[in-house]
Amino acid sequence: MVKGGTSLALVRDELYATMEQAELSLEQFIVERDNGSLLQHAIEALQQVRGTLSLIELTGAEMLAQEVYQQATDIPTGAGSERDGQLSALCKALFVLRRYLENVELLRQELPEALLPTINELRQAGHLPSLPESFFFSVRLDQPRPHDGHSGAGLDAALSRRLQHMYQLGLLDYLRGNNLPASLKLMMRALQRMDAGLAGEPGRLCWIAAAALETCSDAQLLPRRSRKQLFSRLERELKHALHKPGHEISRSLLKELLYLVALGASQGDLARQVRNTFNLTPLPFTDHMLEDAYQRLSGPGQAVLRSLSAAIHEELAGLKDLLDLIERGTAQPESYASLHGLLGKLAKTLDMVGLSSAGNALQAQLPVVAEWSAEQPPQPDSLHRLADAVLYVESMVASLQREQRPAVVPPGQEAQSFANHQLTEAHIVVVGEAQAGLNLAKRAITSYLESSGDKLHLANVPSTLQAVRGGLWFLQQQRAAWLVGACAEYIQKQMLEAAQTPPGQLLETLADALSSLEYYLESGAVMRPETRPSVLDLAEESIKALGMAVPANA
Template sequence: MVTGVTSLGLVRDELFATMEQAEQSLEHFIAERQNGTLLQQAVEAMHQVRGTLNLIELTGAELLAQELLDQATDIPAGAGEERDIQLSALSNALHVLRRYLENLDLHRQEMPELLLPAINDLRQAGGQAPLPESYFFSVRLDQVRQGAVAVKLPEGANPDVLARRFRQAYQQGLLGFLRGAKVPSSLRMMLRALGGLERLYAEQPRGRLCWIGAAAIESQLDGQLLARKSRKQLFSRLDRELKLLLANTAYEAPRSLQKELLYLVALADSQGQRARELRDAFGMTALPFTDQLLEQEYQRLSGPGQAVMRSLSAAIFEELNSVKDMIDLIERGTAPVESFDSLHALLGKLAKTLAMVGLISPGNALQSQLPMVAGWSAAAPVEATELLKLADAVLYVEGMVAGLDSGERRHGRQAAEPGHEEGSFANHQLAEARIVVLDEAQAGLSMAKRAITAYLESNGEKLHLANVPVSLQAVRGGLWFLDQERAASLVGGCGDYIQRQMLETSAMPSEQMLETLADALTSLEYYLEGGAGMRRGFQTDVLDLAASSVRALGLQVAA
């Protein structure tokens, strides 16, 4: 059975309808708290959502749905003000889950880490301990440090006294970090202190925590990780462990603490010496996201849903069309006198609206045109170059706003410097062309699969396959246009097999060979659904599956 991102589309409509029912029932219950039926309807809908997410194996989304269900079940009918925080957390978590699934359906990119803030808000509202940042992070913790040599102390030096001084230095730096005062300096002080303990205990079991902790602080500093509350608590916990460490020569750090510290190393992808050493030792690769991206994406999840953005997009497009009409009248010399003031006012209003919804660059593009437009009047003709500059800015804004209603907000769009909007607009047009080509390629593969099914069911009626090789060659050409040579070659191989082994011969291929052909086309279809390997997080090794199937058909496949 197909699970995960690729199967979301199969249950999308029913899942979103059930989530909408849960949101509406919960919203009505918050207003009518004596109506236990509304609460029960919300709980039943959440139970159905959790079951669906479990079925398609979307782990992070299922975990959030389970937390929703647990918290909603805990709320009694007639809940008073003491449950307001819990109900607010439920409402917010439902919204975040819907937005996450909308983005997942669009971008095919699982990032369950985005759901942890909503999960922990729910758990906190219910009096439970939060899940750690590293909850979805996996790493083997049984790796041993190689070649560590302790520093030799001068004769008469007391290592215990020196260790206590290092811990005091760590505490001084930690205090500054907790207060947010001179954070880089505070982190450097913490790093020097842990580095000293690391060298002091390098050959002892307790030196392991100092080694990992120093790399984590180095990563926090070099990677400019956000000073989240969870990280302040983590480094405070590290200080408490240092106290135990100094008192016990056989001390071993808790595995949960080691994992949390290693997660920071993986997240920052620092080029510091300690971080590189740790990544090599533990076999860690850089995560497919940054700390800043997680924060940005979570803010997006907390923002308006697609329905709201569609309405906003429609309103902005209506005003952009009014701007374009005015520009057209001015260019023809037939604009009424009041059009110039109206155009200036409308551009200013649009610039503010765009800035409010987070489209800063498009807003700035219009804002930069205001001084020029303020100088226009019916008394003198407007320069053609000035009209062209405004038209370029409007087209750029139009391209940036076009993604609001499809969930593409700020995804893959490059901000343009005022006055250089034409280049960004051209890039946008190219991106739109790419989407069209991908859609057409997916349609061609789907058609080929349907034709093969019909061919099999009709016991080899070749008429069903007549147009398939031509369609697959068109798909192949589109993939070459997108610089997807390997995928194009595999599609071409499938087309050649159909032409030579199914159309030009009298014998019908075996059912096993037809299934192999269908597997190849299905793998290619999944690859295209994921954006042809261009979206981070999608498993491009699906092409290896397609290549394996094409080889099984007896065709040569390039590596």
């Protein structure tokens, strides 16, 4: 319960009437740009709105009203098209402010963080810097790191370069929105390895940043633009920290990272340590609650396409049921008309979502299906062609759900497209098995270390990795297959057959190689031949650091 939510009821009618005056004056000014009195009326009404919100202590709403007021005063009479973006942002902000106040009045709860996207859109339209996500968040940044045996033994140049490369590879895919869990995992791995070798503030930064990435992964925090900018900024900060001794770590960067740790409430070890150290209490909202609140304020959400895909699948299921009845000869007389209507409706839906090739495939079948009836049932060839078209549509929708651009095929080649789709599905199964094999190997190595070198934990690891190697050969990924085989050979000769356990640094390097290969699989590189081989370069560097010879054609 907030004071502003209670007080809002007392000024509600007058406040909403003043906001409506501001909106009308602003909308009329957009049409009549030379009428300065319209703009002045809007500014006066906005000033009154701002004062009222300040009086009833609605912090977030007052901030948004203040931004709207300042932007409006910046617009001159006779503003040209160069101000269209700013005027549009003003109108949207007033709409959001009205929706926000209605929610506060209904729920008696203020959530100013939900207004930050609108405030920042408005500031960007006025060429002002955006406010950070942590604007309403407070924390003491001077808390010392607990003594947990961290030594900061140092990083040599080669290892430092390899770990920076590892972080950059994960960051690149994170920026592109490709396979976020794998990207976050690789970035976190790089930071943990840096933390092990860095002392002082640089090590503390890596520790906090790794906890933030752990939280992003565990709590599935959304990859907002501000977070992509944050982790890009972190990459630059790490570069300065590694190459410029005595570099002062940005306090605003630390605050943003700690905000993510507090927001996600991850149960991971790193996140728990950081929360305890900085006394971070759980926030009264989650990232997804914020997103839902913002979508309620600004309009429809981003899940429309996913819901539409599910609806298309339901339509396809009904279509296939009708086809099955017709093929068996048990369809009702009205089933043929239903089939024709369903095909036409589905074709239009596919065109609307951009799957014009799939829509055309169904559209081409409409004249044929129109001739079918109980008295004139379809010939087997015609029925099979329609079935091929339906299967093609199903594969296109599946590609859309995987966020891949579906391949367009000419009419008549739907069967071949479906066969390609089935082959792709088989590849996905093989990749999944390979990922599981690498995960099993990493868990076994962890158990081996925790048991002080009990080789029983490693007994099945070489054979498991050789099976992964075989799967990669099937996928024509010869280089990745060779690197996995090299890991299997190292484990067999240097860990199982050797009398002594390899040094910890070499075991970490082996884990780097396996992590790079795991990322290569999880990031979809196997399914996208155009993907650059940088990840495999990283794995190869780790293999070389283990002292193993790498053939020139690997």
